[in-house]
Amino acid sequence: MxxxxxxxxxxxxxxxxxxxxxxxxxxxxxxxxxxNLLVVTGSSKQLVVSDIAKWNASFSRNAYDYNLNQGYSSMKSDEEIVRNFLKENGISEDEITITPVSMQKNYKYDSDYESPDQYTLTQDVIIESNDIEKISLISKNAQSVIEKGVIFSARAPEYYYSKLSDARIDLLPLAMEDARKRAESISGKKAGPLKSVSMGVVQVLQPNSVDISDYGMYDTSTVEKEIMITVRASFSLR
Structure with missing residues (x-):
């Protein structure tokens, strides 16, 4: 046992x-x-020129409850002035969007609680065109609308690039090649087969900008833009 x-x-x-x-x-x-495995980040950039311009503006009037009809009539006249201004500057009808009148009741303070109710009437103006220069010029001439008595407020033009998906496809292999070169530079070895790869967010930046974001950046303030993509890749080393 x-x-x-x-x-x-x-x-x-x-x-x-x-x-x-x-x-x-x-x-x-x-x-x-x-x-024998190294994880690196690669990137690639491309300079592009915007092919879409947007310009947002609005015009408004204040009116009391007892003369709202007059307020709406003034808005109609203002809209005609705005449309004429746009067309005189080469904007076609299909590039113009003017929203219906929206009405907002203004806040009353205690001191004027007994006064009539007052409202702000507003219409938004959206211009979208492929003629970048035309939008840039017209945005600088909006003063002529104000001189005709319209309470007109405009923002700076916004510029977009419509072929972003194509640029991303073109940049991806360049970013991969950059990652491979970095792997070889860091390790001093030859990078072998790719083991895994993930693509980061697309950054659309002002030229030479370093203002990137983890969630992606899309700068609309400049006509020229720099598109940047990053990849995170792992290579076996020989």
Whole structure:
């Protein structure tokens, strides 16, 4: 009986030793594998020129509750002045969107609680065109609308690039090549097969800007833009 127990203990000890060797060998293989794997970030950029311009503006009137009809009539006249201004500056009808009148009741202070209710009537103007220069020029001439008595407020033009998806496809292999070169530069070894890759967000920036965001950036203030993409890639090293 005692001999059987000794035999069992010897077998268990032997199996434990073998299993331990297997685990150690596997760990060494894993360590060697990780030693030959490098994760790097690559990037590529392309300078483009915007092909869409947007210009947002609005005009408004204040009117009391007892003369709202007159307020709406004034808005109609203002809209005609705005449309004529746009057309005189080369904006076609299909490039113009003017929203219906919206009405907002103005806040009353305690001191004038008994005064009539006053409302602000507003219409938004949206211009979208592929003629970048035309939009840039007209946005600088809006003073002529104000001189005709229209309470006109305009924002700076916004510029967009419509072929962003095409640019992303063109930039992806360049970013991959940049990642491979970085891997070889860092390791001093030849980068082998690509093991994994993930693409970061697209950044549309002012030229030479470093103002990037983890969630992506789309600057609309300049006609020229710099598109940048990044990739995170892992390579085996030779």
């Amino acid at each position: 005692e001999n059987n127990n000794i035999l069992k203990s010897s077998v268990i000890l032997g199996l434990s030793f073998i299993i331990g060797l297997i685990i150690v060998s596997y760990s060494l293989i894993q360590i060697k594998s990780f030693d």
